Amino acid sequence: MTIFTIDEVTKTFTNGEVDEQVLKGINISLREGEITALVGASGSGKSTILTIAAGLQRATDGKVLFEGKNMTDMNQDQIRKIRASEFGFVFQSSHLVPFLTVEEQLLLMLDVSETKLKKREQQVEVEKILKLVDMDHRKDAYPASLSGGEKQRVAIARAIIHKPKMLFADEPTASLDSKRSKDVMTLIRELTKTLNITTLMVTHDEDMLTYADHIITMKDGLVLT
Amino acid sequence: MNIAWKEIKKNKAKFIILGSIIFLVSFLTFIISGLANGLSQDNAALIKDLPDGQFYMNVDANETYNLSRIDESVQTTVLNEQKDAAALSIQMGFVNDMEDKQHSIAFVTSTDSKSFESVGKGEVILDRSLEEEGIKVGDILTNNQFSGEFKVKGFVDQKKYSHAPVAFINMENYKEIYRVNEMQLIFVPGTEKAQVVTSLQSFSNKEFLNTIPSYSAEQMSLNMIIWFLVAISGMLFAIFFYMMNVQKIGLYGILKALGVKTSRLFGMMWYQMIFITVIALGLSVALSHGFALIAPKGMPFSLTLDTTVQLSIVFLIIGFIGATLSGLQIKKVEPLQAIQQGEV
Numbered sequence: 051m052t053i054f055t056i057d058e059v060t061k062t063f064t065n066g067e068v069d070e071q072v073l074k075g076i077n078i079s080l081r082e083g084e085i086t087a088l089v090g091a092s093g094s095g096k097s098t099i100l101t102i103a104a105g106l107q108r109a110t111d112g113k114v115l116f117e118g119k120n121m122t123d124m125n126q127d128q129i130r131k132i133r134a135s136e137f138g139f140v141f142q143s144s145h146l147v148p149f150l151t152v153e154e155q156l157l158l159m160l161d162v163s164e165t166k167l168k169k170r171e172q173q174v175e176v177e178k179i180l181k182l183v184d185m186d187h188r189k190d191a192y193p194a195s196l197s198g199g200e201k202q203r204v205a206i207a208r209a210i211i212h213k214p215k216m217l218f219a220d221e222p223t224a225s226l227d228s229k230r231s232k233d234v235m236t237l238i239r240e241l242t243k244t245l246n247i248t249t250l251m252v253t254h255d256e257d258m259l260t261y262a263d264h265i266i267t268m269k270d271g272l273v274l275t
Numbered sequence: 276m277n278i279a280w281k282e283i284k285k286n287k288a289k290f291i292i293l294g295s296i297i298f299l300v301s302f303l304t305f306i307i308s309g310l311a312n313g314l315s316q317d318n319a320a321l322i323k324d325l326p327d328g329q330f331y332m333n334v335d336a337n338e339t340y341n342l343s344r345i346d347e348s349v350q351t352t353v354l355n356e357q358k359d360a361a362a363l364s365i366q367m368g369f370v371n372d373m374e375d376k377q378h379s380i381a382f383v384t385s386t387d388s389k390s391f392e393s394v395g396k397g398e399v400i401l402d403r404s405l406e407e408e409g410i411k412v413g414d415i416l417t418n419n420q421f422s423g424e425f426k427v428k429g430f431v432d433q434k435k436y437s438h439a440p441v442a443f444i445n446m447e448n449y450k451e452i453y454r455v456n457e458m459q460l461i462f463v464p465g466t467e468k469a470q471v472v473t474s475l476q477s478f479s480n481k482e483f484l485n486t487i488p489s490y491s492a493e494q495m496s497l498n499m500i501i502w503f504l505v506a507i508s509g510m511l512f513a514i515f516f517y518m519m520n521v522q523k524i525g526l527y528g529i530l531k532a533l534g535v536k537t538s539r540l541f542g543m544m545w546y547q548m549i550f551i552t553v554i555a556l557g558l559s560v561a562l563s564h565g566f567a568l569i570a571p572k573g574m575p576f577s578l579t580l581d582t583t584v585q586l587s588i589v590f591l592i593i594g595f596i597g598a599t600l601s602g603l604q605i606k607k608v609e610p611l612q613a614i615q616q617g618e619v
Contacts, residue, residue: 106532106611127536134534141614145529147278149285154276161276162534192285208533220614 053248054080054103054216059112061098061271072098074271075112080216085242085249087262094268096252097220103250104137104218105129116216135163138209138247140219140238144201146193152180152204153189156211163212175211183207183237199230203237210241217242219251223258235261278530279546290551293515297555300508301590304501305563305583311497312582313575314438318490321365321383321436322480325390328464330483331475338476338486340365344457346474353461353472354386361388362458364449365436370399370416370425378405381436384449390464392431392443399425402440406430407572420452437489438575505589512590513597516548520601527605528613540605548598549591556587 061073072095080086088096102109105121114121116136121129146155156176160167167175180186183203193201202222209217219238223231239261242249251262259265267274283290316323331353336343350362363385369377380401385391392400399416410416416425425444434441450456461475470477478486485491520527527540560583570576 101611101614106614107609130531130534130536133532137534139532145532145614147526147530149282150278154281158276158278159533 051082052079053082053117054250055113055115056099056103057113057115059099059102059109059114061095061102061107062110072271073102073109076268076271076273078103078266078273080248080250081263082215082248083243083246084263085239085251085261086264086266087259088250088252088266088268089254089256089259090268090274093270095271096268099268100218100220100250100252104139104216105133135212136215138212138214138217140202140205140209140217140222142221142224144193144198144205146196146201146204146208148193151190151192152185152196152207155193155204155208156180159208159211165212179207179211182241198225199233202226202230202234206234206237206241210245210247213245214247217247217249217251219249221252221254223253223255228257231255231258277546279543279550282543283547283550289519290547293519294551294555296511296515297508297552297590297594298559300504300511301556301559301587302563304504304508304586304590305559305578306566307497307504308501308582308586309563309567309576309578310574311494311501312577312579314497315490315494316433316577317435317438317575318493319436319484319487320433321381321441322484322487324433325462325480326464327466327480328462329470330478330480331461331463331472332459332478334474334476336476338478340459340483340486343459344455345459345461347457349472349474350458350461353463353475356470357463357465359389359465360461360463361385361390362461363388363391364453364455364459366449366453367437367439368418368420368442368452370418370442372410372416373414378408378410379439380405380442381439382449382452383436383441383443384446384458385443385462386446386458388462390462394428394443394445396445396447397423397426398428398445400429400431400443401427402434402442403430403432404435404440418452421448422451423448437487505586505593508590509593509597512552512594513601516544516594516598517601520544520604524604524608525613525616527608528610528616531608532610532614537606541599541602544598544602544605545595548594552591552594556590560584560587 056076056078059073059076060071062069062071076099088100090096101107103114109122116132150158153176156179157172160172165172177186180189183206185200185203185207188196188200223234226234235258332340332343333345345362354360354362363383366382368380368382370380371377383391387393394400401410410427412427412429414427416427530540563578563583567576567578
């Protein structure tokens with residue numbers, strides 16, 4: 051079942067007097083519970099389409115439909131609410147909040163998503179997810195004391211703690227070595243399948259494509275396959 | 276989750292430094308304010324401690340009480356009409372104690388009144404600061420313009436004029452010293468509107484204080500220092516909160532990307548600002564009042580809780596405005612930009 055549709059999306063950046071069209075009518079459909087990988091050379095527009103889909107920037111034209119609702123017609127606060135409760139993000143850098151412990155990072159995300167879980171249930175949920183990403187032994191650690199791989203695992207935990215319907219991952223393994231990259235991708239795959247999360251992922255790394263259900267190749271602002 | 280408090284807990288040093296600056300600036304302002312009030316009391320406690328009322332001086336005196344001479348018939352008429360009114364004169368002078376040591380004082384004399392001390396001929400009531408200089412009740416004081424002697428009848432607290440202790444003397448003795456028959460002023464206590472008296476000009480207590488040249492010049496300078504300090508503090512607060520916010524732009528962007536409301540980020544900033552400012556001001560108020568207790572006796576220092584609370588409220592408002600203005604950047608932060616800038 052299609053949960054997310056990108057329909058004829060274009061994006062034009064204005065640089066001084068010069069208009070540069072980086073997306074030239076993109077059409078993508080994402081099915082529930084599947085991982086779709088966006089690949090392509092630098093400048094092909096894959097990160098731009100990911101951030102538009104995630105509601106982090108607006109398309110110049112076209113529609114972005116999430117569960118049938120057109121996000122391009124929504125105001126900033128409506129998009130924020132969707133980002134907080136229905137979407138999860140994993141970026142190249144972990145972007146953890148430096149003054150929160152691992153456990154607090156996840157509790158914050160539950161708080162932001164306006165979860166209906168009670169305090170005790172939140173605690174149980176956090177412990178469960180931290181076990182899933184094998185970080186339960188570091189729950190009181192601050193980001194500064196974590197390794198790159200650990201940080202990224204916490205970022206993944208934070209992205210899924212509130213059980214989002216969509217996960218957006220922008221080169222989630224870019225800052226990791228090949229072993230850690232495989233671990234992280236295995237984890238993303240396991241979690242998205244277990245929790246039935248639809249994932250849109252940008253990657254440069256061909257080794258990571260084995261974890262995807264679908265691969266979309268982009269070139270010069272267009273979808274090739 | 277109170278993320279503002281979590282940040283304070285994790286970054287104690289940063290917040291202690293910011294709090295110290297607020298503490299130091301507010302402490303300095305309170306001390307200067309205490310000195311200004313102290314000097315003001317030292318200069319005019321005699322007038323400031325009077326109940327609200329009206330001062331009258333001769334129209335021809337050009338608003339200078341020293342030049343005022345109130346006609347005796349006018350004085351009698353006014354004193355008959357206003358039962359609590361008093362005619363008075365103030366003149367700077369000297370007395371010599373029993374060891375022939377000279378003390379600078381302000382001679383004050385008045386007709387019978389609740390507002391001023393009544394003394395008999397040859398008697399004097401002094402401000403208590405002279406007791407600290409060694410003068411005792413029963414001591415004999417002299418003045419080279421006065422044929423007789425003054426016997427010290429007692430002391431009163433906080434009666435100063437033009438930075439000198441006040442000496443209340445009998446009107447007959449005053450007339451002999453200064454070779455005058457008329458009084459300079461009439462004081463009518465009460466909050467009613469001033470009555471128009473022919474040939475006399477009326478002044479409220481505050482207006483009268485401002486006719487004393489040394490008082491207005493001194494207070495203007497000190498008040499200018501205080502308000503400059505307040506303005507500079509405001510700018511300092513704004514700059515420091517701005518620096519703090521600039522450092523956190525990336526963090527705000529990430530939190531926004533996760534779906535944190537902009538209003539919550541403002542709340543976080545205000546919480547931190549109020550937390551630091553209230554603690555710093557509380558410490559400042561406590562220490563400045565503590566200083567009042569240990570300040571040298573001769574130092575004119577007077578700090579009331581009202582003054583520190585009022586200034587603290589001004590500081591809080593300034594801090595709030597400064598933090599809010601600098602926090603306007605939060606509204607402009609683009610989550611995408613923060614994500615692209617890398618780790619916070």
